Amino acid sequence: MRVPMRWFSLFLLAGTWTSVGSVACVRPVTAPPPTHTDVPASSVPADPFASGEARARTPIEAPPSVHGPAVLVQHATVMTATGKRYSPGFVLMENERIAAVGEGDGPAVKEGTVVVDAHGRFVTPGLIDPHSHMGVYPVPNTDGHNDGNELTDPVTAGLRAEHSFWPQDPSLERAVAGGVTTLGVLPGSGNLIGGRGVVMHLAPHLGARAMRFPGAPEILKMACGENPKRVYRELKRAPTTRMGNLRAVREAFLRAQKYARDWDDWTRKQRQPPEADGKKKGEDKPPDRDLALETLALVLRGDILVEWHCYQADDMLTALEIADEFGFKVRAFHHALEAYKIRDVLAHKGVAVATWDDWWGFKMEAYDGIPENLALVTEAGGRAVVHSDSELAVQILNQAAAKALAAGRIAGVKLDDDDALRWLTANPAWVLGIDDQVGTLEAGKRADVVVWSESPFSTYARAELVYIDGQKVFDRAHVGAPWSDFELGVRAMPSRQETK
């Protein structure tokens, strides 16, 4: 669906990585801000944002020009995350996309197609972890790469995690070996508004920008509760309390409202016909660009998705009240250990819950976590998502879903394996605004595919083959030199290949 274009969407459309489609898929959750006046796209003048934003998204690295052969995975149990399961089933990947998926052996094999006999194996979409700090808090933990939290101001909305992301982080390869193909990489939670996150597609590149997931919308990391107030209490400045947190957030959005209004006014003036005295439009200087306010104004317009770190039920309710006050939507609460207490509200509001399977107790606001959280949110009709927030847990995301599935079933929640698979694929794809591209095994979607040794809901399951855009990025049978330059000559004998 094509949506009315506004000045803010202009530069999204101008960006290399975006399309009308990705903007459209973001829109429906976002109420138009009340101050806005729709105008035909053609009458909007060029503005300094458009070229600036486009340049802020264009990688200097050339995209790969060679595409590998088509791949047909057959004789497997194919779990699609659409509610359909094919056993035996096949997946055909061609030109970066899933060409076909279904029951049986698949279409006649064309010359040059690589055929993978996955008898006894399970096939799923690539897993998506919407909450990661890999790359911005890489391993090893060093002062030199401590780039995840800009703890100099509680509101740093103008930052981009992309600019801290170290593509040589050795943990990235291990995540892929766990079947993960896409990450939402976020700034840390030390700030109330930490900055823009970035959706990363996990094929190795030398620069961060080239790893951006094509067409993914921008996302914003926010944090409520303990972390920001703890950080700034130590720094002896505001905020040091929850009320201090909320004041700072409201003030930031008040400024963003004014900023958006100033740009709207200027834009409207540009569209007016020349005055009777012959004064031409466009002579007023545009307002100064402000990276932080620009980001927040885009949130108000619904063009940037809000990913809000929040644990307690009361903190989430307060956050939703603030969002309503300013007219923006929360895409997902992250961590959200008490989501089960307000799952009806979250389902009604269409806010996703990205959380762990059973973490709890590491701080006061995490004290009420229970293993049934994901199941209960699902039962209430909410959108539940497994996230890791950890370079260790990301390697066994599938086990997290398996444990939450088991906990839910014991509690009497009716869940099938596809529900749990959606916690790992389709639902996080929605959280990151890329559900039109990945998250299910359907013809036309990007060919992000994992072949598992057994059901991904077994502790013993290992990802054997991982494809991103139809290209094999991991093959357990042929683990070669490490991706990361850092690990060259470090991870020594015996062979890097894990023990069988």
Place this chain on the structure above:
Amino acid sequence: MRRAFRLPGLGTLLAALLAAPAGRAEEPPAVAIVHARVYVPGDHPPLEDGTVLLAGGKVLAVGTGLAIPANARTIDARGKVVTAGFIDAGTQVGVVEIDGERASDDTHAHTPITPGLRMMDAYNPRSVVVPITRAGGVTSVVVAPSQGMLGGQSTFVDLAGDSVAEAVVKSSLAQHAHVDDRTVESTTGTRGGLWFELREALQDARFYAAHRAAYDANGVRQLSLHREDLEALVPVVRGEQPLVVWAERASDIETALRLADELKLKLVLAGAGEAWMVADEIARHKVPVIIDPLEDLPSRFDRLHARSDNAALLSRAGVHVVLSTFAGQQARLLWQRAGNAVRLGMDHDEAIRAVTEAPADAFGLKGYGRLERGAVGNVVVWSGDPLEASTHVEHVFIRGREESLETRQTLLLQRYRTLPFVHDGSR
């Protein structure tokens, strides 16, 4: 060998036990868990259709085709699995409620050299973490100081009992020395300096042990530690109490082995991310190694060679491998650590031993970690393979008594199982 698990003279023993006087009413009732797959000690494969008899707080018998005492409570465990209660050899259970709240965190002293510190004195058997851990099939834990060059003495507890006295099995189990990057920073600032200080402390303890009278008469040279700390190290330097060295880097592990040779210490290694690189050396020294098999990242400079198959490689080299969560609140997930060790190449039954017999043997805990006659009645009934994610714990017995699986978390679930929750005191 199967007959080994039958109990000769069972009838006599049973009669004696069951005829116990009424005055012992506090003793748990006899229990027969029948038709289960039962994991028995050693390399023996699990018994199929096995029976485990509990009475008087102990394992009375384990075997197939055993006679069931008439008054025993019978649990039909067909299709289910019975193991000894899991033992986590490196936890902070009961010494931290909420990590982020310092007031509830008693995991370590805030100075690096406190060998006299006893974790028993901090252990809280009423912690909400205790029932949560137990509900994960863990019946006993080593509660160890989480930091410190000589961080203090761990304690070994059963996750039951209404008092410290009841819970504690061995008050002073082992001394714990952390020699990782963090400890280096909090002590001398260099690795060599840390080992120097550690060696000096142990040698001073040796000297002290040999010159106690002179020490008390103020007749000895100045020593690096206070009397209480020296006293605490005496069993260590006599080789009676294990010294658990928490080291990651292979070279630190080598240094620990050297030091143990030199001072004749009873060494246990923990952490040990790079242990696989010196596996043969560790095996030769017959030193047990406690590891978390999910810790596979080069997260610090002292574990750049960390690998996901550390457990499998060590086990294959003949090292005595113990698996642990190294956790407080999440020690309940010991089964998952063992399961992942299997995923990453370790033998399945060996992984089960690595959370039952192996920790017990590493610390000389007689009667623990084994389902055999006379063992402590710490037994878990699992709905299936204990290491599978879809399995849940059905029964936990500690010292022969069934423990409730209710936790603060199950109460929260109950309270919010249906919405809206209105507080009227009913749930």
